[in-house]
Amino acid sequence: xxxxxxxxxxxxxxxxxxxxxxxxxxxxxxxxxxxxxxxxxxxxxxxxxxxxxxxxxxxxxxxxxxxxxxxxxxxxxxxxxxxxxxxxxxxxxxxxxxxxxxxxxxxxxxxxxxxxxxxxxxxxxxxxxxxxxxxxxxxxxxxxxxxxxxxxxxxxxxxxxxxxxxxxxxxxxxxxxxxxxxxxxxxxxxxxxxxxxxxxxxxxxxxxxxxxxxxxxxxxxxxxxxxxxxxxxxxxxxxxxxxxxxxxxxxxxxxxxxxxxxxxxxxxxxxxxxxxxxxxxxxxxxxxxxxxxxxxxxxxxxxxxxxxxxxxxx
Amino acid sequence: xxxxxxxxxxxxxxxxxxxxxxxxxxxxxxxxxxxxxxxxxxxxxxxxxxxxxxxxxxxxxxxxxxxxxxxxxxxxxxxxxxxxxxxxxxxxxxxxxxxxxxxxxxxxxxxxxxxxxxxxxxxxxxxxxxxxxxxxxxxxxxxxxxxxxxxxxxxxxxxxxxxxxxxxxxxxxxxxxxxxxxxxxxxxxxxxxxxxxxxxxxxxxxxxxxxxxxxxxxxxxxxxxxxxxxxxxxxxxxxxxxxxxxxxxxxxxxxxxxxxxxxxxxxxxxxxxxxxxxxxxxxxxxxxxxxxxxxxxxxxxxxxxxxxxxxxxx
Numbered sequence: 001x002x003x004x005x006x007x008x009x010x011x012x013x014x015x016x017x018x019x020x021x022x023x024x025x026x027x028x029x030x031x032x033x034x035x036x037x038x039x040x041x042x043x044x045x046x047x048x049x050x051x052x053x054x055x056x057x058x059x060x061x062x063x064x065x066x067x068x069x070x071x072x073x074x075x076x077x078x079x080x081x082x083x084x085x086x087x088x089x090x091x092x093x094x095x096x097x098x099x100x101x102x103x104x105x106x107x108x109x110x111x112x113x114x115x116x117x118x119x120x121x122x123x124x125x126x127x128x129x130x131x132x133x134x135x136x137x138x139x140x141x142x143x144x145x146x147x148x149x150x151x152x153x154x155x156x157x158x159x160x161x162x163x164x165x166x167x168x169x170x171x172x173x174x175x176x177x178x179x180x181x182x183x184x185x186x187x188x189x190x191x192x193x194x195x196x197x198x199x200x201x202x203x204x205x206x207x208x209x210x211x212x213x214x215x216x217x218x219x220x221x222x223x224x225x226x227x228x229x230x231x232x233x234x235x236x237x238x239x240x241x242x243x244x245x246x247x248x249x250x251x252x253x254x255x256x257x258x259x260x261x262x263x264x265x266x267x268x269x270x271x272x273x274x275x276x277x278x279x280x281x282x283x284x285x286x287x288x289x290x291x292x293x294x295x296x297x298x299x300x301x302x303x304x305x306x307x308x309x310x311x312x313x314x
Numbered sequence: 315x316x317x318x319x320x321x322x323x324x325x326x327x328x329x330x331x332x333x334x335x336x337x338x339x340x341x342x343x344x345x346x347x348x349x350x351x352x353x354x355x356x357x358x359x360x361x362x363x364x365x366x367x368x369x370x371x372x373x374x375x376x377x378x379x380x381x382x383x384x385x386x387x388x389x390x391x392x393x394x395x396x397x398x399x400x401x402x403x404x405x406x407x408x409x410x411x412x413x414x415x416x417x418x419x420x421x422x423x424x425x426x427x428x429x430x431x432x433x434x435x436x437x438x439x440x441x442x443x444x445x446x447x448x449x450x451x452x453x454x455x456x457x458x459x460x461x462x463x464x465x466x467x468x469x470x471x472x473x474x475x476x477x478x479x480x481x482x483x484x485x486x487x488x489x490x491x492x493x494x495x496x497x498x499x500x501x502x503x504x505x506x507x508x509x510x511x512x513x514x515x516x517x518x519x520x521x522x523x524x525x526x527x528x529x530x531x532x533x534x535x536x537x538x539x540x541x542x543x544x545x546x547x548x549x550x551x552x553x554x555x556x557x558x559x560x561x562x563x564x565x566x567x568x569x570x571x572x573x574x575x576x577x578x579x580x581x582x583x584x585x586x587x588x589x590x591x592x593x594x595x596x597x598x599x600x601x602x603x604x605x606x607x608x609x610x611x612x613x614x615x616x617x618x619x620x621x622x623x624x625x626x627x628x
Contacts, residue, residue, distance in 0.1 A: 163477045164491065165505035171496035177478065178488035191479035192585065196562045199532075202523050209520035212513060248510045271506065 005140045008122050011106055015082035017047045019075065021097040023088040024054045028159025028194060030087045031056065032152040033108075033130045035065045037086065039149050040138060051075045053095030062193040063152050072096040079103040087130035090115035108133055110160075128168040131156020135176040147184030154185035155194065163191070204232040208240050214250075215307045221250045222307070224299060225257040238267070245269045252310055256303045259294070264302035267292045278309045319454045322436050325420055329396035331361045333389065335411040337402040338368045342473025342508060344401045345370065346466040347422075347444045349379045351400065353463050354452060365389045367409030376507040377466050386410040393417040401444035404429035422447060424474075442482040445470020449490040461498030468499035469508065477505070518546040522554050528564075529621050535564045536621070538613060539571040552581070559583045566624055570617045573608070578616035581606045592623045 003011070012018070020037055022030035034050050041048045050065070051072045060066045073096065077083075083101040085091070089111045091098045107118035110127040124133045131153045138145065145153075157177050161169045164177070181187065211229060213222045221244035225237050233240070237257060245253035252273050257265040266282070268275035268291045275291045282305075284293020295302040317325070326332070334351055336344035348364050355362045364379070365386045374380045387410065391397075397415040399405070403425045405412045421432035424441040441447045445467045452459065459467075471491050475483045478491070495501065525543060527536045535558035539551050547554070551571060559567035566587050571579040580596070582589035582605045590605045596619075598607020609616040 158478070161501075162505070163479055164472070165477055165501050167500065167502035169495060169501040171492040174488045174492035174495060178485040178492065181483060181488060182485035186481065187475075187479050187483040188481035191476070192560070195560045197560060198562050199526060199528065202526060202557060202561065206520045206523035209516050209523075212516060214513065218513075243516060246506070246509045246511060247516065248512050 003120050003122050005122075005137055007120070008106070008108070008137060009141050011082070011104075011120055012041065012046075012084075013044070015046070015080075015104075017077075017081045018049075018084060019077055019081050019097075019100050020048065020050045020084045020086060021072075021088075021094050021100065022052060022086045023093040024052070024095045026052050026054055026056065028060070029129045029131055029156045031060045031063070031066060031069075032154075032156030032159070033086045033134055034069070035063050036131070036134060036138075036149040036152040036156070037084065038065055039146060039152075040143055043144075049075050049077075051097050051100060053097045059193055059196055060155075062189065063155070064148055065152075072100055075100055077102055082106060084108065085118060086134075087111075089113050090117050108137075126170070126172070128166070128170065128173045129157045129160035131160070132173055132176045135180060136172075139176075139179060145180065145183035147186075150180040150183040150185035151190055154180045154187065155190045158187075158190060159194065204234075205240070205243075207232045209243065212244055212247075214247075216311050218247075218249045219251045220307060220310050221245070221247050221253045222303060223253075223255045224303060225255060226299060227258050230258065241267055241269055245271075254306055254310070256295075256299050256306070258299050261298060262296055264295045264297060264299045265292070266295055266302065266306055268306075273310070273313050275310075277313060278306065281309050282306075317434050317436050319436075319451055321434070322420070322422070322451060323455050325396070325418075325434055326355065326360075326398075327358070329360070329394075329418075331391075331395045332363075332398060333391055333395050333411075333414050334362065334364045334398045334400060335386075335402075335408050335414065336366060336400045337407040338366070338409045340366050340368055340370065342374070343443045343445050343470045345374045345377070345380060345383075346468075346470030346473070347400045347448055348383070349377050350445070350448060350452075350463040350466040350470070351398065352379055353460060353466075354457055357458075363389050363391075365411050365414060367411045373507055373510055374469075376503065377469070378462055379466075386414055389414055391416055396420060398422065399432060400448075401425075403427050404431050422451075440484070440486070442480070442484065442487045443471045443474035445474070446487055446490045449494060450486075453490075453493060459494065459497035461500075464494040464497040464499035465504055468494045468501065469504045472501075472504065473508065518548075519554070519557075521546045523557065526558055526561075528561075530625050532561075532563045533565045534621060534624050535559070535561050535567045536617060537567075537569045538617060539569060540613060541572050544572065555581055555583055559585075568620055568624070570609075570613050570620070572613050575612060576610055578609045578611060578613045579606070580609055580616065580620055582620075587624070587627050589624075591627060592620065595623050596620075 038048050050069045077100045079102045083105045085107045105118040107121040112125045114123045127133045252270040254268040270289050274288050279291035279293040282293040364383045391414045393416045397419045399421045419432040421435040426439045428437045438447045566584045568582040584603050588602050593605035593607040596607040
């Protein structure tokens with residue numbers, strides 16, 4: 001059942017030992033929400049442990065508490081512990097951290113696909129980020145925001161709305177961010193750390209940008225992550241699509257990535273066209289403007305199949 | 315003299331014919347401020363002309379009024395016209411538009427270097443953007459924001475604070491942006507148009523990123539715009555420095571650009587070091603974290619001279 005703000009506060013206050021967790025592949029919203037919550041709860045005198053079943057990107061280590069995040073197998077809990085699941089839609093999203101939830105579970109989340117799985121929940125799909133929800137809750141509880149809490153929550157919000165560029169940015173999103181800057185958040189420090197890239201990553205970007213192909217009179221842009229290109233980029237290729245998505249005149253951007261000789265992973269983004277429909281043809285799916293599928297064909301052939309389908313929906 | 319908000323309103327209401335202008339090389343803040351002001355004043359029944367002594371980047375043309383901006387020589391004024399100078403510190407910043415100022419001049423600006431030149435002025439150095447000032451003024455006047463005014467002002471604010479990433483982003487900056495989104499501004503539409511790049515620009519970026527050099531154990535990053543590289547990039551190379559400034563471990567980023575066989579233009583950015591001091595050695599200057607100079611030496615030699623000075627201040 002969906003709690004009120006005051007009910008959430010009461011649940012947290014009634015537990016002395018709390019484990020905080022979030023989804024695997026934790027992003028800025030997950031990490032920022034965890035660390036702000038940890039700091040506030042520790043200030044109340046609670047015993048708090050933050051556990052995430054994944055590596056923590058070192059770009060988050062400018063937040064002092066980030067290095068203390070543990071793996072679930074390093075943590076012991078019992079049924080007296082409250083488990084707070086932040087920014088995750090279900091227990092299947094938190095990996096091995098689900099084993100720590102021996103007692104009651106509170107879920108705070110903003111995803112529309114939330115599975116409503118917890119004993120108590122506070123799900124706000126009108127918010128762009130879990131950090132936006134937490135900022136409102138903490139303000140409602142008249143909590144004091146330290147500068148480090150404010151930085152963590154500013155990162156949380158900014159990450160999930162693309163620094164106030166995405167369509168999920170509302171007046172409320174910006175007002176919560178305003179409150180954080182007034183509490184000591186430093187947008188330049190947060191952005192500096194989020195944007196830091198290694199020289200190797202920039203050199204990989206240079207190589208990737210040499211492989212852009214346009215189709216359909218420039219309305220479709222494609223990047224092919226061949227085994228050769230993957231040697232530069234490594235396996236994490238998800239962010240490159242943004243470079244081709246923003247090319248003037250391009251409506252649909254897609255990437256094809258080598259998985260095996262007869263297996264190609266496809267990601268699609270669009271400004272207008274329904275790419276969910278295209279992904280569905282190949283047994284994939286997603287949203288109208290962001291979808292993906294896996295094609296049982298070699299990379300070059302898969303690319304041609306996708307272009308053909310895309311030109312049908314144009 | 316610095317007017318009050320209500321005095322600014324009265325000055326605008328007392329004039330029936332108004333020419334709006336802004337600095338040359340108009341950026342998002344200048345253009346967004348001009349177009350929002352134009353729309354509001356036309357709504358009051360004024361005769362309004364917007365004149366800028368420069369080309370208007372076509373990325374601004376998603377704002378309906380942007381294509382109507384004229385060159386000063388296409389405009390006729392007389393002493394009865396009010397000239398409103400937006401986002402400019404002095405008459406020397408508006409190029410040939412100064413010839414249109416035959417009557418009174420009102421200046422609305424946020425730059426600390428403002429020359430206090432106008433008959434009336436409203437200078438707010440606490441604001442990150444002229445668009446932030448105008449949003450506050452229009453809200454104070456209970457003006458109605460149309461969605462296109464809101465988009466123009468959101469662009470104005472977001473441009474000058476790097477989409478809420480720069481240290482000039484305050485709670486007030488974000489609150490004004492919130493008000494605009496609630497009035498119909500579309501952050502995704504604004505950002506999509508500001509970020510649109512041609513394929514040629516991305517290919518130029520790819521080439522530029524192949525030329526990064528690091529010095530001083532990776533704390534200094536450099537890009538050299540040789541005549542060969544300038545064939546890819548064209549003369550507008552100002553934005554590339556952001557890519558090397560954000561490399562992990564880099565404190566100072568600088569670019570050297572070929573001007574002539576014995577003339578090299580240098581731009582410096584830093585996170586901590588005082589680059590103004592380094593630029594001063596060569597007769598240049600600027601701010602602690604952003605400065606520039608021109609060195610009377612060939613590019614390669616100028617680069618070595620700058621590195622040598624930089625390693626002294628490290």
